[in-house]
Amino acid sequence: MTDATPARRGRQLPTADELRIWRDFIETTAALGSRLESRLQSDSSLSTGDYAVLLALSEAQGQAMRSSELAAHIGWERSRLSHHLGRMERRGLIRRQECATVPRGAEVLLTTAGAEAFKGATVPHLRAIRELFVDALTPDQIVAAGEIATALRARLDALRAE
Amino acid sequence: MTDATPARRGRQLPTADELRIWRDFIETTAALGSRLESRLQSDSSLSTGDYAVLLALSEAQGQAMRSSELAAHIGWERSRLSHHLGRMERRGLIRRQECATVPRGAEVLLTTAGAEAFKGATVPHLRAIRELFVDALTPDQIVAAGEIATALRARLDALRAE
Protein backbone atom coordinates (compact mmCIF):
# COMPACT_ATOMS: atom_id res chain seq x y z
CA MET A 1 0.00 0.00 0.00
CA THR A 2 2.88 2.29 0.77
CA ASP A 3 4.74 3.79 -2.16
CA ALA A 4 2.53 1.99 -4.61
CA THR A 5 3.36 4.19 -7.57
CA PRO A 6 6.84 4.80 -8.98
CA ALA A 7 6.43 8.54 -8.58
CA ARG A 8 6.16 8.19 -4.84
CA ARG A 9 9.26 6.11 -4.29
CA GLY A 10 12.19 7.80 -2.64
CA ARG A 11 10.43 11.06 -1.95
CA GLN A 12 10.68 12.28 1.58
CA LEU A 13 8.22 15.11 1.81
CA PRO A 14 4.56 15.39 0.80
CA THR A 15 3.66 17.14 -2.44
CA ALA A 16 1.74 20.40 -2.41
CA ASP A 17 -1.47 18.52 -3.26
CA GLU A 18 -0.96 16.01 -0.50
CA LEU A 19 -0.27 18.81 1.93
CA ARG A 20 -3.41 20.67 0.97
CA ILE A 21 -5.50 17.55 1.46
CA TRP A 22 -3.77 16.90 4.76
CA ARG A 23 -4.60 20.34 6.02
CA ASP A 24 -8.20 20.17 4.86
CA PHE A 25 -8.57 16.76 6.40
CA ILE A 26 -7.03 17.39 9.79
CA GLU A 27 -8.56 20.81 10.25
CA THR A 28 -12.01 19.74 9.17
CA THR A 29 -12.07 16.67 11.39
CA ALA A 30 -10.90 18.80 14.29
CA ALA A 31 -13.64 21.32 13.58
CA LEU A 32 -16.15 18.48 13.35
CA GLY A 33 -15.07 17.22 16.75
CA SER A 34 -15.36 20.58 18.39
CA ARG A 35 -18.74 21.22 16.79
CA LEU A 36 -19.99 17.96 18.21
CA GLU A 37 -18.53 18.96 21.52
CA SER A 38 -20.35 22.26 21.61
CA ARG A 39 -23.60 20.70 20.43
CA LEU A 40 -23.42 18.18 23.24
CA GLN A 41 -22.56 20.95 25.66
CA SER A 42 -25.53 23.12 24.79
CA ASP A 43 -27.94 20.20 24.53
CA SER A 44 -26.90 18.48 27.73
CA SER A 45 -24.24 20.41 29.65
CA LEU A 46 -21.95 17.44 29.09
CA SER A 47 -18.58 17.22 27.36
CA THR A 48 -17.71 14.32 25.08
CA GLY A 49 -15.45 13.14 27.87
CA ASP A 50 -18.37 13.11 30.28
CA TYR A 51 -20.39 11.27 27.67
CA ALA A 52 -17.76 8.59 27.17
CA VAL A 53 -17.53 7.97 30.91
CA LEU A 54 -21.29 7.92 31.41
CA LEU A 55 -21.76 5.61 28.42
CA ALA A 56 -19.26 3.11 29.78
CA LEU A 57 -20.76 3.20 33.26
CA SER A 58 -24.31 2.90 31.94
CA GLU A 59 -23.42 -0.31 30.16
CA ALA A 60 -21.43 -1.74 33.06
CA GLN A 61 -22.71 -4.33 35.54
CA GLY A 62 -24.31 -2.47 38.42
CA GLN A 63 -23.49 0.79 36.67
CA ALA A 64 -20.09 0.69 38.31
CA MET A 65 -16.55 -0.03 37.23
CA ARG A 66 -13.05 -0.10 38.61
CA SER A 67 -11.17 3.02 37.67
CA SER A 68 -8.41 1.48 35.61
CA GLU A 69 -10.85 -0.88 33.95
CA LEU A 70 -12.82 2.17 32.90
CA ALA A 71 -9.68 3.89 31.68
CA ALA A 72 -8.79 0.89 29.55
CA HIS A 73 -12.34 0.61 28.24
CA ILE A 74 -12.46 4.15 26.90
CA GLY A 75 -8.75 4.28 26.07
CA TRP A 76 -7.66 7.03 28.45
CA GLU A 77 -4.60 7.39 30.61
CA ARG A 78 -5.37 6.90 34.25
CA SER A 79 -4.18 10.37 35.11
CA ARG A 80 -6.58 11.93 32.65
CA LEU A 81 -9.42 9.83 33.95
CA SER A 82 -8.61 10.72 37.53
CA HIS A 83 -8.73 14.43 36.80
CA HIS A 84 -11.91 14.03 34.85
CA LEU A 85 -13.62 11.95 37.51
CA GLY A 86 -12.72 14.62 40.04
CA ARG A 87 -14.59 17.20 37.99
CA MET A 88 -17.53 14.87 37.37
CA GLU A 89 -17.72 14.02 41.04
CA ARG A 90 -17.92 17.71 41.91
CA ARG A 91 -20.89 17.98 39.60
CA GLY A 92 -22.56 14.94 41.13
CA LEU A 93 -22.47 12.79 37.99
CA ILE A 94 -20.48 9.94 39.55
CA ARG A 95 -19.21 8.81 42.93
CA ARG A 96 -16.00 7.07 43.92
CA GLN A 97 -15.52 4.61 46.72
CA GLU A 98 -12.97 2.10 47.93
CA CYS A 99 -13.23 -1.14 46.06
CA ALA A 100 -14.19 -4.12 48.19
CA THR A 101 -12.56 -6.79 46.04
CA VAL A 102 -9.32 -5.15 44.90
CA PRO A 103 -7.13 -3.48 47.50
CA ARG A 104 -6.10 0.01 46.49
CA GLY A 105 -8.71 -0.09 43.71
CA ALA A 106 -11.31 2.62 43.28
CA GLU A 107 -14.85 1.84 42.25
CA VAL A 108 -16.59 4.42 40.10
CA LEU A 109 -20.36 4.54 40.50
CA LEU A 110 -22.97 6.17 38.32
CA THR A 111 -25.27 8.42 40.36
CA THR A 112 -28.93 8.86 39.49
CA ALA A 113 -28.13 12.39 38.37
CA GLY A 114 -25.43 10.96 36.12
CA ALA A 115 -27.75 8.34 34.69
CA GLU A 116 -30.37 10.93 33.94
CA ALA A 117 -27.92 13.33 32.36
CA PHE A 118 -26.71 10.52 30.13
CA LYS A 119 -30.22 9.48 29.22
CA GLY A 120 -31.14 12.99 28.25
CA ALA A 121 -27.96 13.45 26.23
CA THR A 122 -28.13 10.33 24.09
CA VAL A 123 -30.74 11.16 21.50
CA PRO A 124 -29.59 14.72 20.78
CA HIS A 125 -26.01 13.48 20.56
CA LEU A 126 -26.84 10.72 18.09
CA ARG A 127 -28.93 13.16 16.13
CA ALA A 128 -26.00 15.54 15.94
CA ILE A 129 -23.76 12.72 14.68
CA ARG A 130 -26.26 12.04 12.00
CA GLU A 131 -26.59 15.65 10.94
CA LEU A 132 -22.90 16.48 10.99
CA PHE A 133 -21.41 13.24 9.73
CA VAL A 134 -23.81 10.68 8.31
CA ASP A 135 -25.96 13.15 6.40
CA ALA A 136 -22.94 15.06 5.14
CA LEU A 137 -21.57 12.06 3.24
CA THR A 138 -22.79 9.67 0.58
CA PRO A 139 -23.03 6.01 1.56
CA ASP A 140 -19.87 5.34 -0.43
CA GLN A 141 -18.06 8.10 1.38
CA ILE A 142 -19.09 6.69 4.72
CA VAL A 143 -17.60 3.35 3.77
CA ALA A 144 -14.47 5.11 2.51
CA ALA A 145 -14.24 7.05 5.77
CA GLY A 146 -14.29 3.77 7.66
CA GLU A 147 -11.53 2.35 5.50
CA ILE A 148 -9.43 5.46 5.85
CA ALA A 149 -9.83 5.34 9.61
CA THR A 150 -8.78 1.71 9.63
CA ALA A 151 -5.71 2.39 7.50
CA LEU A 152 -4.66 5.37 9.59
CA ARG A 153 -5.18 3.43 12.78
CA ALA A 154 -3.08 0.56 11.48
CA ARG A 155 -0.31 2.99 10.69
CA LEU A 156 -0.48 4.60 14.12
CA ASP A 157 -0.37 1.20 15.78
CA ALA A 158 2.50 0.04 13.60
CA LEU A 159 4.60 3.07 14.45
CA ARG A 160 3.74 2.86 18.11
CA ALA A 161 4.77 -0.77 18.25
CA GLU A 162 8.07 -0.09 16.55
CA MET B 1 -26.29 14.01 -1.50
CA THR B 2 -28.31 13.86 1.67
CA ASP B 3 -30.82 11.06 2.04
CA ALA B 4 -29.90 9.67 -1.35
CA THR B 5 -31.29 6.18 -0.73
CA PRO B 6 -34.85 5.32 0.24
CA ALA B 7 -33.63 3.40 3.27
CA ARG B 8 -32.18 6.56 4.80
CA ARG B 9 -35.25 8.72 4.49
CA GLY B 10 -37.12 9.53 7.66
CA ARG B 11 -34.65 7.90 10.00
CA GLN B 12 -33.47 10.10 12.81
CA LEU B 13 -30.59 8.25 14.36
CA PRO B 14 -27.51 6.60 12.88
CA THR B 15 -27.46 2.84 12.40
CA ALA B 16 -25.07 0.67 14.39
CA ASP B 17 -22.75 0.46 11.38
CA GLU B 18 -22.73 4.18 10.86
CA LEU B 19 -22.06 4.70 14.53
CA ARG B 20 -19.14 2.30 14.50
CA ILE B 21 -17.60 4.07 11.54
CA TRP B 22 -18.22 7.41 13.18
CA ARG B 23 -16.38 6.36 16.30
CA ASP B 24 -13.48 4.85 14.38
CA PHE B 25 -13.25 7.94 12.26
CA ILE B 26 -13.42 10.61 14.92
CA GLU B 27 -11.21 8.78 17.39
CA THR B 28 -8.59 7.88 14.82
CA THR B 29 -8.37 11.36 13.41
CA ALA B 30 -8.08 12.75 16.92
CA ALA B 31 -5.30 10.27 17.68
CA LEU B 32 -3.59 11.20 14.44
CA GLY B 33 -3.68 14.85 15.42
CA SER B 34 -2.23 14.25 18.84
CA ARG B 35 0.46 11.99 17.44
CA LEU B 36 1.51 14.72 15.07
CA GLU B 37 1.46 17.12 17.98
CA SER B 38 3.77 15.00 20.07
CA ARG B 39 6.09 14.32 17.14
CA LEU B 40 6.42 18.04 16.55
CA GLN B 41 6.94 18.58 20.25
CA SER B 42 9.77 16.08 20.58
CA ASP B 43 11.40 17.07 17.28
CA SER B 44 11.22 20.81 17.81
CA SER B 45 9.74 21.77 21.19
CA LEU B 46 6.91 23.43 19.30
CA SER B 47 3.18 22.81 19.40
CA THR B 48 1.07 22.77 16.25
CA GLY B 49 -0.27 26.14 17.40
CA ASP B 50 3.25 27.52 17.58
CA TYR B 51 3.91 26.07 14.15
CA ALA B 52 0.84 27.71 12.62
CA VAL B 53 1.80 31.10 14.04
CA LEU B 54 5.43 30.80 12.98
CA LEU B 55 4.44 29.64 9.50
CA ALA B 56 2.17 32.62 9.00
CA LEU B 57 4.76 35.08 10.27
CA SER B 58 7.52 33.53 8.18
CA GLU B 59 5.53 34.09 5.04
CA ALA B 60 4.44 37.60 5.98
CA GLN B 61 6.02 40.81 4.66
CA GLY B 62 8.80 41.77 7.04
CA GLN B 63 8.03 38.67 9.09
CA ALA B 64 5.44 40.69 10.96
CA MET B 65 1.66 40.91 11.04
CA ARG B 66 -1.10 42.73 12.83
CA SER B 67 -2.62 40.59 15.52
CA SER B 68 -6.15 40.34 14.19
CA GLU B 69 -4.87 39.87 10.65
CA LEU B 70 -2.89 36.92 11.94
CA ALA B 71 -5.90 35.57 13.77
CA ALA B 72 -7.99 35.75 10.61
CA HIS B 73 -5.21 34.15 8.57
CA ILE B 74 -4.94 31.06 10.71
CA GLY B 75 -8.61 31.02 11.66
CA TRP B 76 -8.32 31.55 15.39
CA GLU B 77 -10.37 33.63 17.80
CA ARG B 78 -8.54 36.74 18.93
CA SER B 79 -8.66 35.62 22.52
CA ARG B 80 -7.01 32.33 21.73
CA LEU B 81 -4.30 34.05 19.75
CA SER B 82 -3.68 36.56 22.51
CA HIS B 83 -3.16 33.82 25.08
CA HIS B 84 -0.95 31.89 22.71
CA LEU B 85 1.16 34.90 21.79
CA GLY B 86 1.68 35.56 25.48
CA ARG B 87 3.14 32.08 25.89
CA MET B 88 5.22 32.36 22.74
CA GLU B 89 6.53 35.75 23.80
CA ARG B 90 7.65 34.31 27.14
CA ARG B 91 9.66 31.76 25.21
CA GLY B 92 11.19 34.40 22.96
CA LEU B 93 9.64 33.12 19.72
CA ILE B 94 7.83 36.35 18.87
CA ARG B 95 7.62 39.95 20.06
CA ARG B 96 4.70 42.34 20.24
CA GLN B 97 4.82 46.08 19.81
CA GLU B 98 2.44 48.98 19.27
CA CYS B 99 1.46 49.29 15.66
CA ALA B 100 2.65 52.51 14.00
CA THR B 101 -0.03 52.68 11.32
CA VAL B 102 -3.14 51.46 13.11
CA PRO B 103 -3.96 53.05 16.45
CA ARG B 104 -4.78 50.47 19.09
CA GLY B 105 -3.33 47.74 16.82
CA ALA B 106 -0.64 45.31 17.91
CA GLU B 107 2.14 44.22 15.60
CA VAL B 108 3.46 40.69 16.02
CA LEU B 109 7.11 40.20 15.05
CA LEU B 110 9.05 37.04 14.41
CA THR B 111 12.27 36.95 16.44
CA THR B 112 15.42 35.29 15.13
CA ALA B 113 14.93 32.54 17.68
CA GLY B 114 11.40 32.06 16.34
CA ALA B 115 12.59 31.97 12.75
CA GLU B 116 15.21 29.39 13.59
CA ALA B 117 12.85 27.24 15.56
CA PHE B 118 10.46 27.25 12.62
CA LYS B 119 13.20 26.47 10.15
CA GLY B 120 14.33 23.50 12.21
CA ALA B 121 10.79 22.23 12.66
CA THR B 122 9.64 22.24 9.06
CA VAL B 123 11.32 19.19 7.58
CA PRO B 124 10.64 16.82 10.50
CA HIS B 125 7.05 18.01 10.58
CA LEU B 126 6.47 17.42 6.89
CA ARG B 127 8.19 14.07 7.20
CA ALA B 128 5.83 13.12 10.02
CA ILE B 129 2.83 14.10 7.90
CA ARG B 130 4.10 11.87 5.18
CA GLU B 131 4.72 8.93 7.48
CA LEU B 132 1.49 9.17 9.42
CA PHE B 133 -0.92 10.25 6.71
CA VAL B 134 0.34 10.09 3.14
CA ASP B 135 2.14 6.77 3.47
CA ALA B 136 -0.73 5.24 5.42
CA LEU B 137 -3.18 5.64 2.54
CA THR B 138 -3.39 4.60 -1.09
CA PRO B 139 -3.51 7.42 -3.65
CA ASP B 140 -7.23 6.75 -4.07
CA GLN B 141 -7.77 6.98 -0.37
CA ILE B 142 -5.96 10.31 -0.23
CA VAL B 143 -8.26 11.68 -2.88
CA ALA B 144 -11.25 10.26 -1.01
CA ALA B 145 -10.02 11.83 2.21
CA GLY B 146 -9.93 15.19 0.47
CA GLU B 147 -13.46 14.76 -0.80
CA ILE B 148 -14.71 13.67 2.59
CA ALA B 149 -13.11 16.71 4.20
CA THR B 150 -14.73 18.95 1.62
CA ALA B 151 -18.15 17.41 2.16
CA LEU B 152 -17.88 17.62 5.95
CA ARG B 153 -16.67 21.20 5.76
CA ALA B 154 -19.57 22.13 3.52
CA ARG B 155 -21.95 20.64 6.02
CA LEU B 156 -20.36 22.49 8.93
CA ASP B 157 -20.50 25.76 7.02
CA ALA B 158 -24.10 25.18 6.00
CA LEU B 159 -25.19 24.54 9.57
CA ARG B 160 -23.18 27.45 10.90
CA ALA B 161 -24.76 29.80 8.36
CA GLU B 162 -28.25 28.65 9.24
Added chain:
DNA sequence: ACCTACCGGTTGACGTGTCAATGATGCTAA
Protein backbone atom coordinates in the same frame (compact mmCIF):
# COMPACT_ATOMS: atom_id res chain seq x y z
C1' DA C 1 -19.84 68.65 22.33
C1' DC C 2 -21.67 64.42 24.05
C1' DC C 3 -23.37 59.92 24.17
C1' DT C 4 -23.28 55.55 22.29
C1' DA C 5 -21.76 51.78 19.78
C1' DC C 6 -18.33 49.28 17.85
C1' DC C 7 -13.46 47.67 17.30
C1' DG C 8 -8.93 45.67 18.56
C1' DG C 9 -6.88 43.49 22.02
C1' DT C 10 -6.24 41.69 26.75
C1' DT C 11 -7.51 39.36 30.89
C1' DG C 12 -9.57 36.00 34.29
C1' DA C 13 -11.98 31.94 35.26
C1' DC C 14 -12.48 27.53 34.24
C1' DG C 15 -12.51 22.89 31.73
C1' DT C 16 -9.46 19.94 29.62
C1' DG C 17 -4.98 17.19 28.56
C1' DT C 18 -0.04 15.66 29.41
C1' DC C 19 3.90 14.67 32.07
C1' DA C 20 6.38 13.58 35.99
C1' DA C 21 6.35 12.72 40.84
C1' DT C 22 4.14 10.67 44.86
C1' DG C 23 1.58 7.31 47.93
C1' DA C 24 0.01 3.12 49.08
C1' DT C 25 -0.08 -1.67 48.43
C1' DG C 26 0.95 -6.08 47.13
C1' DC C 27 4.59 -9.70 44.72
C1' DT C 28 8.96 -11.71 44.17
C1' DA C 29 13.51 -12.97 44.61
C1' DA C 30 18.04 -12.67 47.28
Added chain:
DNA sequence: TTAGCATCATTGACACGTCAACCGGTAGGT
Protein backbone atom coordinates in the same frame (compact mmCIF):
# COMPACT_ATOMS: atom_id res chain seq x y z
C1' DT D 1 12.77 -11.10 56.15
C1' DT D 2 13.54 -7.54 53.50
C1' DA D 3 14.89 -5.05 49.47
C1' DG D 4 13.34 -4.10 45.32
C1' DC D 5 9.53 -3.68 41.90
C1' DA D 6 5.27 -3.39 39.56
C1' DT D 7 0.42 -1.79 40.06
C1' DC D 8 -3.53 1.42 41.13
C1' DA D 9 -4.69 5.82 41.74
C1' DT D 10 -3.94 10.66 42.82
C1' DT D 11 -1.67 15.08 42.60
C1' DG D 12 0.75 19.36 40.94
C1' DA D 13 2.53 22.02 37.38
C1' DC D 14 1.81 23.51 33.18
C1' DA D 15 -0.05 24.09 28.14
C1' DC D 16 -4.08 24.85 25.63
C1' DG D 17 -9.14 26.51 24.46
C1' DT D 18 -13.49 28.88 25.25
C1' DC D 19 -16.37 32.21 27.21
C1' DA D 20 -17.49 36.46 29.03
C1' DA D 21 -15.96 40.70 30.85
C1' DC D 22 -13.19 44.46 30.30
C1' DC D 23 -10.41 48.56 28.54
C1' DG D 24 -9.07 52.23 25.53
C1' DG D 25 -9.97 54.57 21.56
C1' DT D 26 -12.32 55.91 17.28
C1' DA D 27 -16.53 56.99 14.63
C1' DG D 28 -21.50 58.40 14.04
C1' DG D 29 -25.55 60.52 15.13
C1' DT D 30 -28.03 63.96 17.68
